[in-house]
Amino acid sequence: MREMIEEKLRAKFGEDIVSVSESRGQASAEVKRDRIVDICRFLKEDPALRFNFLSDVCGADMLDFEDVSARKAYLAIEHEHRPVQVPVEERFLVIYNMISLENKMRLRLKVKVDGDKPVCPSVTSVYPAADWYERETFDMFGINFEGHPDLRRMYMPEEYEYYPLRKDFPQMGVPGSIPLPRK
Amino acid sequence: MANSSQDKDNVAQIVRALEDKDTSAALQDPLENYMVLNMGPQHPATHGVLRLLLKLDGETVVECVPELGYLHRGYEKIAEGSTYMEFIPHTDRLDYISPIANNVAYALAVEKLAGVEAPPRAQYIRVIGAELARISSHLMAIGAMAMDVGAMTVFLWAFREREKLYDVFDLLTGVRFTTSYTRIGGVAQDMTDETKAAIRKFIDEFPKYHSEIIRMLNKNRIFLDRVVGVGTIDAETAIKLSFSGANLRGCGIAHDLRVFSPYLVYDQLSFDVITETGGDCFARYMVRMREMLESVKLVRQALDKMPQGPIKADMPKRVLPKKERVYNKMEELIHDFVIVNDGIHPEPGESYFATEGSKGELGFYIISDGDGHPWRMKIRSPSFCSLQALPTLVKGQMVSDVVAIIGSIDPIMGEADK
Numbered sequence: 001m002r003e004m005i006e007e008k009l010r011a012k013f014g015e016d017i018v019s020v021s022e023s024r025g026q027a028s029a030e031v032k033r034d035r036i037v038d039i040c041r042f043l044k045e046d047p048a049l050r051f052n053f054l055s056d057v058c059g060a061d062m063l064d065f066e067d068v069s070a071r072k073a074y075l076a077i078e079h080e081h082r083p084v085q086v087p088v089e090e091r092f093l094v095i096y097n098m099i100s101l102e103n104k105m106r107l108r109l110k111v112k113v114d115g116d117k118p119v120c121p122s123v124t125s126v127y128p129a130a131d132w133y134e135r136e137t138f139d140m141f142g143i144n145f146e147g148h149p150d151l152r153r154m155y156m157p158e159e160y161e162y163y164p165l166r167k168d169f170p171q172m173g174v175p176g177s178i179p180l181p182r183k
Numbered sequence: 184m185a186n187s188s189q190d191k192d193n194v195a196q197i198v199r200a201l202e203d204k205d206t207s208a209a210l211q212d213p214l215e216n217y218m219v220l221n222m223g224p225q226h227p228a229t230h231g232v233l234r235l236l237l238k239l240d241g242e243t244v245v246e247c248v249p250e251l252g253y254l255h256r257g258y259e260k261i262a263e264g265s266t267y268m269e270f271i272p273h274t275d276r277l278d279y280i281s282p283i284a285n286n287v288a289y290a291l292a293v294e295k296l297a298g299v300e301a302p303p304r305a306q307y308i309r310v311i312g313a314e315l316a317r318i319s320s321h322l323m324a325i326g327a328m329a330m331d332v333g334a335m336t337v338f339l340w341a342f343r344e345r346e347k348l349y350d351v352f353d354l355l356t357g358v359r360f361t362t363s364y365t366r367i368g369g370v371a372q373d374m375t376d377e378t379k380a381a382i383r384k385f386i387d388e389f390p391k392y393h394s395e396i397i398r399m400l401n402k403n404r405i406f407l408d409r410v411v412g413v414g415t416i417d418a419e420t421a422i423k424l425s426f427s428g429a430n431l432r433g434c435g436i437a438h439d440l441r442v443f444s445p446y447l448v449y450d451q452l453s454f455d456v457i458t459e460t461g462g463d464c465f466a467r468y469m470v471r472m473r474e475m476l477e478s479v480k481l482v483r484q485a486l487d488k489m490p491q492g493p494i495k496a497d498m499p500k501r502v503l504p505k506k507e508r509v510y511n512k513m514e515e516l517i518h519d520f521v522i523v524n525d526g527i528h529p530e531p532g533e534s535y536f537a538t539e540g541s542k543g544e545l546g547f548y549i550i551s552d553g554d555g556h557p558w559r560m561k562i563r564s565p566s567f568c569s570l571q572a573l574p575t576l577v578k579g580q581m582v583s584d585v586v587a588i589i590g591s592i593d594p595i596m597g598e599a600d601k
Contacts (some may be wrong), residue, residue, distance in 0.1 A: 024295060024534045053422055053438075055537070058561040060550055067531045068553035097535055097548065097563070101422070101438055108535065129425035132571045140259070155252035155600060164260055165559075171264045 001105055002027040008049065012042055028108035033120060036111050040096070040126045043107070049100060051107055056097040057123075057133035059141040062086045063115070063167040091115030092143055096123070113143055122148040140165035217245060220582070224253045228331050228586035231596030233570070235585070242581050247574040251567075254600035262560040266526030267293050267367060268503070270560075275361035277564065278598040280323045281316035281541040282362045283352070290365035291446060292536035292547035297367065297529035299501050305369040306447045307489040311382065312355065312364060313447075313538075314478040314485070318389070319348045320541030320593075321429075321471040321478075328468060328590030329400060332409040337396055344392055347385055354378040367527060368502030369495030379486060386479045393475060400468075410464040414576045414588035417462055424572040427565050428543025429474060430592050433467035435460040440539035452484045464591035471593075501527045526555020535563075542566050542593060566599040 005027055006020040016039070018030040031039050043051040065086050092113035099106055113120050122145035123130045134145040136154040142163035145151055152158065162169055162177060223234035232253035238246040258277070262270050274289040275282040287309045294300065301309070326341030349359040355378050356362040356371065364371050400406045416426070418434040431438055439456040441449040457473045459466035496502050503522055504515040531553040537546030543565025550559040569592045576588050 023532045024298075026535060028533070054425055055427075055544060056535075056546065056548065056561065056563040058548060058563075060559040060561075065552060065558065068528070095548065095561075097546070099443075101436070104443060106444070106535075127425075128423045129568065129571065132567065136567075153252075155255040157252075164257060169260075171260065 005029070005049065005105075005107060008046065009039070009042075013039060026106060026108060028110060030110045030112070033111040033113060036096075036109070037121050037123055037126060039109065040098075040123045043098065043109075044126055048103070049105075050102050051098040051100045051105070053099040053101050054096065054123075054127040054129050054133075055099050056095075057130055057137060058095050058097075059113075059137040059143055059165070060093040060095060061091065061141060061165065061167045062093060063091055088115040092118055092141060094120050094137065094143060098127075118143040119146055120144070121146050124148055139163070142166070222585070224250075229589060230327060230594055233589070233594065233596055233599075235573075237577075237582065237585065239582055242583070244577045244580055244582060244585060247577045247585075249570055249573055251570070251596075251600055254596045256601065258601045259560055259562060262557055264556065266523075266555045267297075267529075267557065268522065268526065269556075271365065272361065272363045275363055276597055277562065277601070278320070278540065278542060278545070278566070278595045279361070280595055281320040282360070283312040283356070283364050284316040284320070284538070284540050285545065286362060286365040287313045287447075288536075288538040288540055288545045289547055290367060291538060292534065292549060293367050293527075293529070295536045296532070296534040296549050296551055297501055297527055299368045299496050299498055301369050301496055302493045303448070303490050304373075304492045305494045305496075307485045308370050308374050308494065309365065310447050310449065310452070310485045311374075311482050311489075312362075312370075314481045315348060315351060315382070315385075317478050317541045318475050319345050321475050322348075324471055324590070324593035325396065325468060328410075328464075328587065328593075329406065331586040331590040332406060334400065334403070334406055337399055340392065340396060340399075344389065351378070351381050351385055354381050366495065366503055368498060369493075373494050374489075382482065382486060386482050389479055390476065393472070397472060407465070409584070409587050410468060410591070411461075413464045413580060413584045414591060415461070415463040416572065416576055420575060421462070421572070424575065425568045426543070426572055427568060428539065428541075429457075429470045430467055430543065430569055430572075432456065432458045433470045434462040440537055440544060444537075446536075446538060448485070448488075449481075451488070452481055454481050464587050467591045467593075528553055528555055537563065540565060542595060542598065543569065545598075562601055564598040564601060566594040566596070567601075570594050570599055 002022045009017045009029060013035060016032040016035040020029045043049050090112040092115060094111050094113055096109040111120060120143055122134055134148055135152060137143055138145060138151055139153040139156055140163060162174060218239045220237040220239055222237055223229040224232040234250040236248040237244055258273055261273060271286060271289060274285040277285050322341040322345050326338040329337035352362060353359045355374060356364040416434060418436050421431055421434040435458050437456045437458050442456055454477045457470050457477060459469045499518045504519055508515040509519045529551045531551055533550045535546055535548040537544045544563060545565055546563035548561040549557045552558040577585050
């Protein structure tokens with residue numbers, strides 16, 4: 001299944017497919033950010049694939065992400081440990097989970113988003129369901145989806161100035177960031 | 184004479200003031216106006232703290248904007264700071280109508296990530312728990328929907344049955360409401376013969392009460408007038424808007440994750456995927472009604488087939504040991520200490536696992552960095568996606584139908600707001 005998807009994607013998009021992998025039996029592909037809309041349209045419309053059901057879009061902040069098991073291995077043999085820094089232009093991930101109802105397949109697409117200028121094309125033109133998913137991702141990570149019809153915050157108040165799921169946002173929240181209602 | 188000129192000045196002043204406040208249109212043609220109605224967040228028919236802004240033309244809804252976030256507790260952030268085990272009680276609070284189904288979905292997602300498999304007996308117990316939770320959830324959905332359109336009796340009947348289910352959950356898990364029943368690699372406690380007998384009693388009696396509800400509603404003119412042909416959505420739009428679960432099956436699409444990608448022991452049990460073709464509130468109601476009988480079938484088969492054996496996987500590094508052994512054995516004490524304080528350490532990587540929850544596709548996407556707590560956990564909640572379709576569903580309907588439509592898509596705000 002993964003081979004078939006990889007073959008089709010590589011034949012159509014070539015260099016724009018960064019990598020295709022399989023982890024825990026699930027296929028996932030990393031693609032270039034600028035081509036995500038075209039790739040989604042292709043995946044949705046190709047008769048052998050027909051990924052017509054977008055089940056989820058979410059973000060992830062990879063700031064200072066490191067493999068902990070590698071750190072522990074370093075400690076064990078008393079080497080100095082240097083964590084691999086994720087470059088700032090690859091700080092955020094946007095992850096698309098999609099299903100093909102006809103062909104009974106799942107696929108995960110990933111794009112990397114710049115940490116300084118978090119912008120990503122919106123796939124709402126292909127999958128209307130992405131509307132709220134992208135709003136939620138914007139709310140939680142501050143990733144701006146270009147071409148989104150109505151990019152507002154999903155959960156937090158409109159005037160809230162932080163993005164809570166970023167790794168530099170403290171777990172306990174910022175005191176006083178949400179004003180209490182006046183009595 | 185002086186007085187009349189003063190009057191004229193006054194009138195001109197009033198008109199100017201009104202024009203400044205942009206009410207001139209109202210003066211010209213009051214009947215052309217739209218009215219904006221704020222429904223919720225505290226409204227008895229919105230099933231929680233859902234807020235809808237409705238733009239009305241007379242009684243017809245022109246536009247609807249749902250506002251979410253009144254129950255946002257930041258569970259995805261909480262998950263990043265707690266171990267995999269610590270997050271289990273939080274899953275109860277997602278879809279608080281069917282907590283066991285969420286426990287099962289979460290445990291399966293973590294097990295997929297960590298490469299653990301629960302023993303057969305635990306899998307059967309999980310199926311039974313999840314299906315009973317589905318019955319409980321559908322009863323709530325139907326009761327609340329019927330009450331929203333005026334059939335108070337059904338609400339009381341449904342709650343009488345749910346009360347019996349809560350007694351069953353009490354026996355099975357030790358608590359009635361927030362069960363926290365599953366563990367990574369198994370379930371918290373075994374199912375006793377007393378529990379088995381109670382479940383059997385419930386599923387033997389339930390079809391009788393189920394048919395009472397059918398008799399009460401399915402030929403009821405008042406009920407049918409309120410739901411048939413209301414809130415219709417076609418299959419194509421439903422897929423576009425990522426409807427899932429009973430809502431999607433009400434549009435005639437036989438998509439059920441228990442068949443699509445079988446998990447637990449669903450592939451060894453026989454049941455039908457219920458579909459209805461109407462796509463309206465009545466179809467969604469009928470799917471839920473018929474699914475409850477399928478769940479009864481599943482529970483009965485699972486009770487018959489359930490083998491004896493352990494209820495937790497034998498993986499000391501990943502699965503909590505038995506409590507009595509923790510008190511007596513050194514090794515188990517160490518493992519218990521490490522798992523509780525440091526957590527299990529799945530291999531770095533990512534995994535998405537979805538189950539057919541009571542409301543639809545309930546999925547957990549987890550990125551692990553090899554540490555005791557997830558690097559990122561995303562909860563794919565079905566109610567959130569169902570609510571996204573609400574503006575499409577209510578457009579062109581009467582304002583009184585909005586409550587019937589909300590009832591029929593069965594959103595739970597604890598899950599939609601996370």
